[in-house]
Amino acid sequence: MSSRKVVPSIRSLGFVFGAVVALTSTLARADTPSIVITYGTTQAVGDLGTPQVWANVLGNVSSTDGIVSLGYRLNSGPESPLSVGPYPSPPSGPRRLYFPGDFVVEIDRANLVPGNNTVSIHAVDGAGDEATVDVTLVNTVGVAWPLPYSIDWSTVTNFLDVVRVVDGDWQQVPGGVRLVTPTDRGYDRVLVLGDVTWSDVEVTAEITIHAFDPGYLGTVSGSATVGITTSWQGHTTLIAGEQPHAWWIPQGANLSYDFHFDGQPIERAYLGLGRPAPEPSVFPAPASLQLSLGVSYTFKLRSLTLPGGHTEYRAKIWETGTAEPDWFVNLVELDDGQNVGSVLLIAHHVDATFGNVTVLPILDDGTPPVISNVSIESFGDSAIFRWTTDEATTGAVEIGTTTAYDVGSFASPDYAFDHELVVNGLAFGQLYHWRVLAADRWSHLEITPDDTFTSAVPPNSTATSDEFCGTALGNWSFHDPVGDSTYAVLDGEVEVDVPGTIAHDYFGQDELPRIRQPVTDTDFWVEVEFENPVAPGTWHGFLFESSIPGFGRALRLEFIRQSSGPQLFIGRFDNLVAVDLDAETRTGTERFLRVIRTGNQWTVFTASAPGAWTHAVDFTWSMTVESIGISTGCNALVPHVNRIEVFRDLGDPVQPSPTCSTGGSGFRRGDVNDNGSVDIADVIFLLVHQFEGGPLYCDDAGDTNDDGAIDISDAVSILAYLFTGAGPLPDPFSTCGPDPTADPLGCAASACP
Known part of the structure; x- marks a missing residue:
């Protein structure tokens, strides 16, 4: 591609006019x-296109008497105040104004008229002296920044003919652009090119780093960094009332080299995603990618919009003139980040030269994706398929007992490079045919040849499946370390009732109620079904430990719901001391938990409906398992009534009993937490449901005024009954029974006999 030739234009005239002032214009008396x-x-605006929503006028104001006020008017309109540097100034700004007296006039381009616009900048000093300078912005409308676009500095005579300045005092140097003052290593010294409408681009830029300022680590500036950014439309508000705007987010992604990566005194290249809040997500390059000062490196960043509003990003950095490497980052942003906008060249507390730049549109290459690295991990009735593609694609697995793939097609609709798909509903020890399908953004489809695998069978284990028929625990024992919890076997489930007197946890000390079954330390596939998802402030799941509660190594795998939302908690302990803690985000609707143990390797699945398993986590943990526990815990003041429906060892199938029921009939109005009484705990439970989304055991019980809806008035009804003598709640109240009023609510479960 040929470089864009530059001809003298109105942008150049601003520099030619007044040879004495050269790049600046000082229109003031000495006093x-x-x-x-x-x-x-x-200055020209819009003649190349619209690189951002703002039109910036940069300058500096000074006086021996100090500056009292600085402001500007647009086309004789009202005066707006301007902030004055230096940066940093308490408490945290103005960030973009680096030197004493620096200012930036930031004008919304929508407020400019076509043609000439006058920006009158007015200053008053401490002696009362005033000065005004008029700047003419020549606004061209209706021009789109061309794409493809390239800058070859050997053909450029004035750098303002090919880029726009957002911040910093820049000059053209041999081979590129660099700050006029090398020590001007300020906050976001930024050049911009392209259009706010650009998407689907591949940006290549040569960058030479000369020096960086490490002194800003730990300040509001963060680390010194240099790089390129896509999908930018202009600064936004970081701190209310700031001038100029200083928040660089939202943006697409930035490919950067950081001199204090992630708060540590190390250097690292990374791809950062410009999500709206709270901070970008960072994906580092291999630690071996280290850049040297004074050497030119080529940065390449690819941004491709995918169906559904997601974006594919790929990044690489290499020494200019050497062989181009593979991408060090291939990822798909699924959080609907910004994927339309211009390109930034950023030097943040860094002295760098930006060399030649090329921006190419990403077009359909007409070829299907390449599928590789296919693997299958079988867990009997479920299997995990994994594969990679050389571009972001959707995926699917077709599977069956024949090449007709009669079991069905299982789709993964999200675009990805690294794919993982769980196939459920398989039989143990069965030969299956399968193939993998992948389709890219342009619907080019690739299909792997037919292949086969035989599904695994569960290992022999001493664990015993149980659907808890009758009224006895049978092979289980109840461990209540605090002594304030109770249990009951209700002919089809075990109810564990934990009061909210204290936090019932397994952390530093053993306060966690659980039913326990002794086992031999072997491999096992086990799962548990709970009647309800976890409620806010509570947790329940598995606790694997030795034969002595609280002694030796232990593993907690529990559904938990705290302020951070619903999660799967993974806690590894040694004599009650946490060795490693982790959490995986869940939807909050899960009721089923499956654990596969093979030696020291653990694989965990969760599900919201029977058989609909999703893969949660894999990890390694060495321990002796002599007891499988099903735990029930809670925060202080948050009682938890947990109902355990079924425990299964997949090698010991449950044989359903025709005499085993699930729960009783009817409900008691107001008994929201389903513990057999109506008290203040029910008010708390109901409010948690309404404002934090926790589940109810019985919707009819929560409809305390029997109006067919659950709202704040139901909590008020209980309070009135408890504290004002308002009388009993509507039937059924004194005893359990059915709802006498027809309404859309129901009662999935109740402790009523």
Whole structure:
């Protein structure tokens, strides 16, 4: 591609006009404030396109008497105040104004008229002297920044003909652009090119780092960094009332080299995603990618919009003139980040030269994706398929007992490079045919040849499946370390009732109620079904431990719901001391937990409906398992009534009993936490349901005023009954019974006999 030739234009005239002032224009008397306009008093806007929503006028103001006020008017409109540097100034700004007296006029381009616009900048100093400088912005409308686009600095005579300045005092040097003052290593010294409408681009830029300022680690500036950014539309508000705006988010992604990566005194290249809040997500390059000062490196960043609003990002960095490497990051952003906008060249507390730049549109290459690294991990009735593709694709697995793939097609609709798909509903020890399908953004489809595998069978284990028929625990024992919890076997489930007197946990000390079954230390596949998802402030799941509770190594795998939302908690302990803690985000609707133990390797699945397993986590943990426990815990003041429906060892199938029922009939109005009484705990349980989304055991019980809906008035009804003598709640109240009023609510479960 040929470089874009530059011809003299109105942008150049701002520099030519007034040879004495060169790149600045100082229009003031010696005894008045001095206002210097960094890029001249005539500046072009929109002639190349729209690189951001703002039109910036940079300058500096000074006076021996100090500056009392600084402001500007657009086209004789009202005056707006301007902030004045230096940075940093308490408490945290103005961030973009680096030197004493620096200012940035930031004008919404929507407020400019076509043609000439006058920006009058007015300063008053401490002696009362005033000065005004007029800057003409020549606004061209209806122009789109061309794409493809390239900059070859050997053909450029004025850098403002090919890029726009957001911040910093820049100059053209041999082979590129660099800050006029090498020590001007300020906050976000930024050049911009492209259009706010750009998407689906591949950006290549040569960057030479000369020096960096390490002194900003730990300040509001963060680390010194240099790189390129896509899908940017202009600064946004970081701190209310700030001028100019200083928040660089939202953006697409930035490919950067950081001199204090992630708060540590190490250097690292990374790809950062510009999500709206709270901070970008960072994906580091291999630690071996280290850049040297004074050497030119090529940065390449690819941004491709995918169906559904997601974006594919790929990144690489290599020494200019050497062989181009593979991408060090291939990822798909699924959080609907910004994927339309211009390209930034960023030097943040760094002195760097930006060399040649090329921006190419990403077009359909007409070829299907390449599928590789296919693997299958079988767990009997479920199997995990994994594979990679050389571009972001959707995926599917077709599987069956014949090449007709009669079991069905299992789709993974999200675009990815690294794919994982769980196939459920298989039989143990069965030969299956399978193939993998992948389709890219342009619907080019690739299908692997037919292949086969035989599904695994569960290992022999001494664990015993149980659907808890009758009224006895049978092979289980109840461990209540605090002595304040109770249990009951209700002919089809075990109810564990934990009061909210204290936090019932397994952390530093053993306070966690659980039913326990002794086992031999072998491999096992086990699962548990709970009647309800976990409620806020509570947890339940598995506790694997030795024969002595609280002694030796233990493993907690529990559904938990705290302020961070619903999660699967993974806690590894040694004599009650946490060795490693982790958590995986869940939807909050899960009721089924499956654990596969093969030696020291653990694989965990969760499900919201029978058989609908999703893969949660894999990890390694060495321990002796002599007891499988099903735990029930809670925070202080948050009682937890947990109902355990079924425990299964997949090698010991449950044989359903025709005499085993599930729960009783009817309900008691107001007994929201289903513990057999109506008290203040029910009010708390009901409010948690309404404002934090926790489940109810019985919706009819929560409809305390029997109006067919659950709202704040139901909590008020219980409070009125408890504290004002308002009388009993509507039937059924004194005893259990059915709802006498027809309404859309129901009662999935109740402790009523």
